[in-house]
Amino acid sequence: MRLSSVLSDAVLLKLFEVEPFMGSKKASWGTSKPVEVGTVTRQYYCKECNSVRPFISKKKLNCLVSGPDFISIDVVLKCLDCENTVENWFLLRCANDLFGQAPSVSIVYCNEHLGTSASSLGPNNEQMQDLLDRADLGRRVGLAAGSLIYLRKHFEITTHTAAAGANVPLTTSKGRRRPFAEILKDVDEMISIIPHEFSEDGYRLFSELSEVVHGDANEELALSKFDALRRLVVGVFENVKNNSEFTKAANDLGWNTKGNI
Ligand SMILES: [Zn+2]
Known part of the structure; x- marks a missing residue:
């Protein structure tokens, strides 16, 4: 090679x-x-x-x-x-x-x-649906950390794609990776991607998602938050997809195809 x-x-x-x-x-x-x-x-x-x-x-x-x-x-x-x-x-x-x-x-x-x-190339609907299906499967068999890893991945891909479209930098001026929460905040301020339902605690929910993924949270407690976290993740995806600034790019990336998310 x-x-x-x-x-x-x-x-x-x-x-x-x-x-x-x-x-x-x-x-x-x-x-x-x-x-x-x-x-x-x-x-x-x-x-x-x-x-x-x-x-x-x-x-x-x-x-x-x-x-x-x-x-x-x-x-x-x-x-x-x-x-x-x-x-x-x-x-x-x-x-x-x-x-x-x-x-x-x-x-x-x-x-x-x-x-x-x-x-960057954004993910298409099929890829995003696949991540969500895996999260749901994990949830059904009671794997909190496993299911939330897929939700977090979904959330990160969507936010990074939106950041690229809104010219929000993913790295610092020294080329280091910026913390995800900072990128999310910047993107949300520019094009408002966090659903109203979560406008108060969207960031808190994301940090809870991270705690579970890093194994610092109780599994049972994590499972009880799955439904809310899933609504947040899907809500952000829908908002990015429907944002007028992204309509053209979303079309080209295949996000306009009707998925069953
Ligand atoms: Zn060209």
Whole structure:
């Protein structure tokens, strides 16, 4: 497998053996080096083309050696059909010899800067319904933490999609991940996504959802909150889907198809 496939899929923390790309000559930390790894291709919603398009890199990328086992790679990707570009940054760890014949690498961090050119692909109705079905199944067999993990995932995907559409940053100016509650608050202030029923305690409910997921709450108590949390999660999804600012994007992402959520 070539490194470009690993970067294109952008799966975090999974180890892949790739073709050698650093050459056999060792390079110390702080050294940058052009590497030929093949073309990285990722899908985004292009705001110029008004549709989901492949964004493609050049074959030669710049790699910065960060330490004996770490490298950093910056990738500029251009829409296949227009001049819009986005940036991706990857930090990779090598589990064996970076300069050997079969380096095994995993992505430990991936950051995207989409600017005004593109937005992330949102989930479609089927994916969201699947998460909800799994939550309901967990609830039926009495698995509180299990069922709430799916509700939380649903909630996070919806909020992050809305954030991308409303240009709410997901990372700090230093490139660190922003706390979810902060992102939710910013998005809600801009486009009001938390249903009225929960306007007072939407954030509190989310933190309860997190406590259960991290195993700090009583299972029975957690199950008793399932129905309210489910209403919150579905309500936020419906609000994002129906928000006029998102109508066009939602159509393109398949959210307009009638689901049974
Ligand atoms: Zn384009």
